[in-house]
Amino acid sequence: MFKKTSKWFIAMAIVTFLLGACSSGGSDEIVATVNGxxxxxxxxxVEIENTKTSYEQQGINLDELDSEMKEEVEKSVLDQLINTELILQTAEQDGVSVEQGEIDSEIDAIKSQFEEDKQFEELLEKNKLTEEQLGEQVKKQLIITKYLDNNVGELSTTDEELQAVYNQYKESAETQEQEPEDFETMKPQLEQQVLAQKKNEKVNELIEELRKSNEEKIEILL
Structure with a gap:
């Protein structure tokens, strides 16, 4: 049920980078503007295709959804792009920056997912993506992560919260006729789970506040 988490934002971005975060070709039509x-x-x-791939991995074919559900997914993708640009602009205003060493470290982490450098290079080539372009995307993700971490602040858990999550896990395991691990063994993973949930809630609140305070600067043209 629980998986060990790594850097919460960067890890989620790796697949997106390698599946075409930097698009080539396509329409230069504008779908939205954020502060110009x-x-x-x-x-x-590109993000629609990435979303389709993500859903397919969960056994869901977006093309088979009804029109209302498709519109909801498409709106979610556009909102994600708007939110990303809004956070980047706000982070820049706040003076958030990253060092080249931080970018290189993340690139090395991505490369380490492959057995050979050649496999990494072939995937970049297949998606018409250069390592320099990948570096630019990594830089953006690092800035976003740093900005969000700075504004989310320190989070903590209580034994009551951990026990509540453990009870859910235990009930699920017993329903599947599996032997649940004891609370103390699960505690580190339970803490990660609760902290991740709290962080997501804080991030959502922060983004909602940014959207409200910048509403007049956002124009949706799609």
Whole structure:
């Protein structure tokens, strides 16, 4: 049920990078603007395809959803692009920056997912993505992560919260006729789970506040 988490934002971004975070070709039509910065249709379409892939891995075919559900997914993708641009602009205003060494470290972490450098290079080539472009995307993700971490602040858990999550895990394991591990063994993973949930809630609150305070600077053209 629980998986050990790594850097909570960067890890989620790796697959997106390698499946086409930097689009090539496509339409230069503008689908939205954030404080005068354009979000292009070609980038939006790339994220739609990435979302389709993600859903397919969960056994869901987006093309088979009804029109209302499709519109909801498409709106979610556009919101994600708008939120990303909004956070980047806000982080820049706040003076958030990253060192080249931090970028290189993340690139090395991505490369380590492959048995050979050649496999990494072939995937980049297949997706018409250069290592320099990948570095730019990594830089953006690092800035976003640093900005969010700075604004989310320190989080903590209580024994009551951990026990509540453990009870859910135990009930699920027993329903599946599996022997649940004891509370103390599970405690580190339970803490990660609760902290991740709290962080996500804080991030959602922060993004909602940014959207409200910048509402007049956002124009959706799709």
């Amino acid at each position: 910065k354009d979000i292009l249709k070609k980038d939006y379409e």
